[in-house]
Amino acid sequence: MAGLVDTDVIISGAGAAGLTLAVELARRQVSFLLVDKAAGPFTGSRGKGIQPRTQEVFEDLGLLDRVVASGGEYPVQRFYTAEGPVDRPAVEMPEPTAAEPYQIPLLVPQFLTERRLRERLSELGHAPRYGHGLVGFGQDGDGVSVRIATPDGDRLVRARYLVGADGGSSFVRKSIGIEFAGETLGVRAIVADVRVDGVGPEVWHRWGQGTEAQVSLCALAGTDMFQLQGPVRFDVEVDLSADGLTTLVRERTGRHDITVRSVSWASAFSMTPGSPTPTGRAACS
């Protein structure tokens, strides 16, 4: 098993959950192997709201300051109505207390949060192994034997524990027959990280209501991009290119001065009965 050694814990998946666990194990000198089947880190904004409890966890991990410095606070929402623009706070937070000290409505794109987690992990002497996908495992009384597909072929690794941090479609979860419980929303939506001309970053711009009219643009603090969001019908082909998103934004806002210049990452998500199923494409530029 060249390059891979037996270890206490194998973490499958180096997203937010896997990286957090890796930092915790590294702090306690527990040996682990952190593998991810992707070729490299994920580049999308996805989850951008850092909740108060998460901020407490980040403080404990020693990275709250740099996560705060990576993003910003949620901007005010500006609703463009027939009567004119109406501003409302995006998040109303109570005053900090000793029990809940962090009440900042913090906005950080997920790829920046994960970058800070990787930096902290690196300080502790570890890094994720990308291009390493979990493809099989078997459990016995002493531990687990794990098969990992690597660029150099399959490897077999022995560990005391295997942790499935491999996302919503988790291979580990499905392999051991655990259902993905939860509610489905019955909606389909676009989320995209875009560079835009025609609007500024000072407010979260929101237009329209309903599946075919609503669209919003929220500046992604710490970047020069906006997160574009909008519901879409299940039965339409969605064009996630810059031209396609420009057309969608102009149709929904009536603003022909708004242009999507480039798309860093985009996805159209269908929440169908049963389990959430991502559709569309992810793109990097």
Ligand SMILES: Cc1cc2nc3c(=O)[nH]c(=O)nc-3n(C[C@H](O)[C@H](O)[C@H](O)COP(=O)(O)OP(=O)(O)OC[C@H]3O[C@@H](n4cnc5c(N)ncnc54)[C@H](O)[C@@H]3O)c2cc1C
């Ligand atoms: C399009 C989209 C928009 C979202 N928007 C929001 C939002 O606005 N707000 C919010 O709070 N949350 C949002 N989320 C959810 C949020 O991104 C997730 O809750 C979060 O990423 C979960 O983190 P995780 O580490 O559990 O899983 P993930 O981030 O999914 O990471 C799992 C990792 O496991 C790896 N992996 C998968 N299978 C294997 C395998 N067999 N072997 C090795 N590695 C494997 C994957 O490559 C991936 O890197 C969004 C998610 C998506 C997809």
